[in-house]
Amino acid sequence: MELSWARVTGTLLRRTALAALTVSIVSLVVFAALNILPADPTTAALGAEATPEMRAAYRRLMNLDVPPIPRYLHWAEGMLRGDFGISVVSRTPIGPELAQRFALTAILGVGSLLLSVVLALPLAVRSARRAGRLIDVTVSAAAIAVSAVPEFVVAIGVIVLFVSNLRWFPVSSNGIIEGDLNALVLPVLTLTLGAAAYVFRHARVSVVETMSAPYVRTAVLNGFSPARILWCHVMPNAAVVVVNAVALNAITLLSGVIVVENVFGYPGLGQLLVQALVANDFPKIEAVAVVTTTLLVVVNLLADGSVLLLDPRLRTQGAGARR
Amino acid sequence: MPRWPSIAVGGMPGRVGLLLVVVALVVTVTGPFVAPFRHTALVGPILQGPSVTHALGTDQLGRDVLSRVLYGGRSVLLLPACAVALAFGLGGILGLVAGYRGGRLDQLVSRGADILMSIPPLLLVMVLVIPLGTSDVVLIATTGIWFAPRIVRIVRAATASVCTKDYVLAARVRGESTASILWHEVTPNITGTLLAELALRLNYAIIFITTLNFLGLGVQPPSSDWGLMVSEGRAFLGHRPLISIVPALMIGALAIGVNLLSDQIAVYLARNVQQSSRL
């Protein structure tokens, strides 16, 4: 056992290093895309009609006379310190706004993820146990439909149903800033549906496959009750696949978040990014990009860690002398 | 390979999937020839409901919605297809070689793929659009490059598992060259997996590119791409919902169809593997 914890920590450290590397690479690419690739950054930022004075002011603000590599390092070092730079549009520090938006997006994302698991797992188990019957076929069909289509199609569907016809909720979720929880409902609903469909499909397949495993036959022949077999024998094995699926889902969820924020006007990171893109506010774009990537990478790490904890086979080496 | 034709025909989900994809294909290919008007032509009063001349009504600029829908399938199908082809071309070869050789090359390729895969895609493309613009080529290239690592992973894993089989060893004992082994022995055994993955990637590519179009970061107006139409019609959902709903349904139908097909292929594969080990 002592050996296995060393292996786990080793693997996690390696993954963390990889994660840090990923964030660095992304920040590098983003920086390069915005600052180095464009022929003239001032045109890209200010437009072709900018006056020479505006361009000069911009160059001073953005330190454009400094060669790219020290500029990047200076900026990266600032990020690590927590200084996210200054928006060229509002001339205010990006940090506080970033934090607020980050919190709002986190609520949206994490909330939807958790809700999706809560919704999908029981459905998946029920479907798996009654595989092929009406309830399974209907729910599976719905899950396929929802998980196959882009998020914005789901969003439009939600709007048509709940806003146009039922008029239960407002279409704009701006109100969340004032704490109006109604504004959360539709975005969360849309994201949850998409994520739940995805988790459902993977969980269902996993449970069905596990149920036909030889060790389940052993449990049956040991005379255990169906409940015990399901929860103590099937689920521990199926759980690994489910966690993996949830982790994979995190990336898709992030893209979904950007779309959902856009559709419902939810003031989160996604919206911030889009506003910054429209306004060509490069420092803001860079800052949001890095923060988003870090968030994603951390979620992936957590998922990796849980998979390692759950699947004993990954922790230790098979000691059996297999020919 | 006499068994392939029965893939999509077997099973209800497969048939439904095939039907949906075929319908979308037909609309895409024949649409522009069948449409009553051109997709950019201003042919009527704005925001009219369905009528005899305009089966789906007109949009906010007075263009015929039906015609726009019929013109709009091109980018939804063509761009993702090209992107997936690119990804398979790049990733397939890399994965094949890495899976066969193993060792340090394999490790390097796998690590590289891992890193690339953890990069948030939408983010990356959005950022790359600024310096590179929103042309079709940029869309295809960025999507293809983003998918490539995943393909590398899949192909590598499939190749590696095939290479543990004795028939690959037997070929090595016979003194066959690497290229010959990869072509004769390995590739026929991974085509199934590749096909399933191809269909799945197509699904993701469709989602990805239509989402980009929806957000305004892909094809630009006056294109009648379905994603763009959904976005433009957002403001009128209460008043004239068809402008958004019809293209949304088309996207949905195509995406579901491709997804069902890929599922069917995967099921077919699993059954085949079982059969051969039954004896």
Place this chain on the structure above:
Amino acid sequence: MSSNPRDSNPAHRPPPGRADASPADRHQLGDRRESPAGFEIRELMIAYAGAEGLTPVVGGVSLRARSGQITGLAGESGSGKTTAALSALAYLPPGASRLGGEALLNGRSILDLERVALRRLWASEISYVAQDAGTALNPARRIGSQLDEILRVNRGLARAAARRRAVELLEAVRLPDAAGARRRYPHELSGGQLQRIAIAMALATEPRVIIFDEPTTGLDVTTSAEVIAMLGGLIRERGLAAIYISHDLALLAAISDQLVVFYAGEVVESGPTSDVLRAPRHPYTRALLDALPSARRALRPRGIPGLPPGRVVVERCSFTPRCPHAEARCREEHPALGAIQPGRFVRCVRAGELGPLPSEAAPILQPSRDRPRVPVLEVADLVCEYGQGAGRVVAVDGVSLEVRERQVVGLVGESGSGKSTIGRAITGLLVPRAGTLRWRGEVLPAGGRRTPAQHREIQIIFQNPDSSLNPRHTVAQLIGRAVVLFREDVPRSAQADLIAEALREVQLDPALMSRYPHQLSGGQKQRVAMARAFVARPRLVICDEIISGQDVSVQATILELVRTMQREHETALLFISHDLAVVRAIAQYVYVLQGGRVQEHAATERLFEAPAAGYTRRLLAAVLEPAGAAQDHGARPSGGGR
């Protein structure tokens, strides 16, 4: 017995008849163990539902397993023995349905119980030990957790008591380091350890009946022998009624009291084991015994031509197409299982007139001592390693051997002895750490950089034809590859004919050319692999465990075939196997390998008659053979008979 807290608690006192009862109770035990109660199956019929309707796979099976006795179920794969046993436990495999018959436990019918009662039955009175313990245990839970669960849920023990009892059980099955094993996960233990644990779990519920389904398949000969010895003791000691399913007649001879032989879903012969094996009355039993190679006697195994039907045959006797004694009436009526003596049953209309069937096996003819031949393969001081650093394993540690022209050399050893590694090194799949390989006098370059002639002259046949034949190629393409590469003497137009000829040589119909591997049986696939190897006109063919994993009757056929091919093509063979008996049947010279080193090497007869090395002697002693496998034909039996 140890101070068992259960004894003090009246609620948990085990009913009499259990092995851990107090000595006073054991007195009463005496008569109960001898009673005819036990597990009985009557006329069980099972069918699978398929596209063409119902396919019967078990037809009218009846047998009785008495307490304290082991009843062996013998038969090859597809004979229906596992289906019959599981169905008798009321566990129908998916797609199967019971057409008739019943199963009785101590007189109580169990096949019509409802779920809850059935679960209770499985939880406390009947246990089943599956074939592959590795997959039968839950990979996500520790051994201790799984074992304790049975004790707590099925026997109602408290946590601490369950833990103690679990350790007792693991010690009873002679598992080394019981406490340590409890903390481990299944994938951390070896096959032999897992099998013992599975047996412990079966014993935990203190059942009356245990069914063992090939529990030692895949284990080493020596591990296997230990597990069996332990089992026999446990069963008789606790008065269990045991059913032991196996395809291995030798094993059943060693362990079972009663023997039931299965063929095509029916019982074709049954009775006391020694009687059935010494004087078989059914032609199939006789053929099965004759197909077994022997390490103790110099006899040639005989294959059974044809294939077994995959279902119950009701119109006639199912063995007719392959039976040397078949007559007209065998083809007309379906024979019933008749008693030729009390407790002795045979399903054959000619049983009465044929009497006990004598063996048809012939002694091995030793080749004449012809002039000394030139060595083609010379291996000197070969060293092969796997892995790096701390995980480095030396698989072959300084092995030297030699194969001469047209000679059959056997390489025998248990798993881990390095025999397969040697084969890989010779074919160039593995680069040796040290040592030289010479082929016809010239040094073979390490790795794959060989001349085309060298590639052609050294061929290999692998163990598992499912893995060695590309599933996406037809038989014609598989053999055709070798033809294209190695038979440049044959023009394009004549290639198809050559392939047909190659197939005929291995006794396959050339019409099979267009088939894919999954459409062939195991034996047919291995023959295709053989055809592929020999069509190249090699000088040396390495046979790497080519018959393990096949049914007994198929093994003998393939063995015969490979000998014939070797003689006709005048090739040398390096025959690698873990099975001493098989090596004796085919090789002229034998090398015995252990731990990567050659323990002994000598001409076959000398090695088997008078083994010099201690290891060889131990290996020979551990080999199980059925009593009366063949009658003497003048060949001197050697070693300890049974």
